[in-house]
Amino acid sequence: MTMPLVNRVIIPEEQINRESGEIEHGSIEEKRAEAARRLAIRELLRQRAKTIGIETRDRLDEAIDELLDREVPTPDADEQACRRYFEANRDRFRSPEEIELRHILLAAAPDDAQGRTAMRDTAEELVATLKEVPERFDDLAAAHSRCPSAEDGGHLGVISRGDTVPELENVVMRLPVGLAERPVETRYGFHVVEILTRAGGAPLDYDHVQHLIAEYLRERSWRRAISHYLQVLVAEADIRGIDLEATESPLMQ
Known part of the structure; x- marks a missing residue:
């Protein structure tokens, strides 16, 4: 595998090997490829955090969270959106069978x-x-x-x-x-x-599931926003040795 470069920063092989050990499914090469994608995304986010003045040394996870909080705001689902989703998906909301x-x-x-x-x-x-x-x-x-x-x-x-x-x-x-x-x-x-x-299996009232719907809709919006945000970062970056344009964000896993 060619070592990935993210804006001229190399993703070291030892990091790829270590990260691939955290991936459960796939062949060795598939795990290494997925590990490289995850690390490249993290490096891209590290660089963006540094650019806007967020300290990343010894706190990369916290820095990425701070970065996303700043640059990927996700509004809560309003009452109208929750009710609309409930009415369109009533069969999903039943007591446990x-x-x-x-x-x-x-x-x-x-x-x-x-x-x-x-x-x-x-x-x-x-x-x-x-x-x-x-x-x-x-x-x-x-x-x-x-x-x-x-x-x-x-x-x-x-x-x-x-x-x-x-x-x-x-x-x-x-x-x-x-x-x-x-x-x-x-x-x-x-x-x-x-x-x-x-x-079980009885239909549930809206009031019983409104909080679940709101959480689901907010999570779905967040995933879409993160995907778009990463697409923009990838398009603006000089990335070599790995294709990130069609990759689902490791942040969603």
Whole structure:
């Protein structure tokens, strides 16, 4: 990688290596490239802070915050904007949903195609059986499930969003009360699922969510303002060895 230059200031390789260690996803080269972008943006902001008289030595983070407070003002969302957003997005504002469920896990590794096919077939057979004799759920869970909940008839208790793996959650949170018509596939295998109870999901009044809407709209405005501000700084700078023009701001991450 060519060492990035920001107005003739080099971003040292050791800094790039250290910063890349803070990035969780991507290949080594992708992490290094992202690290270089982040450091180049910070250097650009450091230079701008120094230009307008903000002390940056040994306090760069604080200096950047001060710089952005001065040069990227973000107005609070007014009542009219909040109400307009609420009316356009009413379905988003509901009380947290909770479901009580039990399941039978037919376990199979993600890379075991033959095993997954067999477990899917078994799961479908169990669904057919439970449609005929629903009172056997506890016994079938004890006999077939590879989840610790098998000892309690497959009972998982009450869950809400974020309590289980997304591929299971995305299905079960939409199911009606009762036995699911088809097994649910996840990374762990196939789940025979029964929803026992549902609660929550009731529409919320504007007064309950106004502060959340105001915070969201202000955050969205801030992101847009920061993006525009950085675009202006990048356009005015002499930057070499890295393309920042199409880069989303690391400040937004």
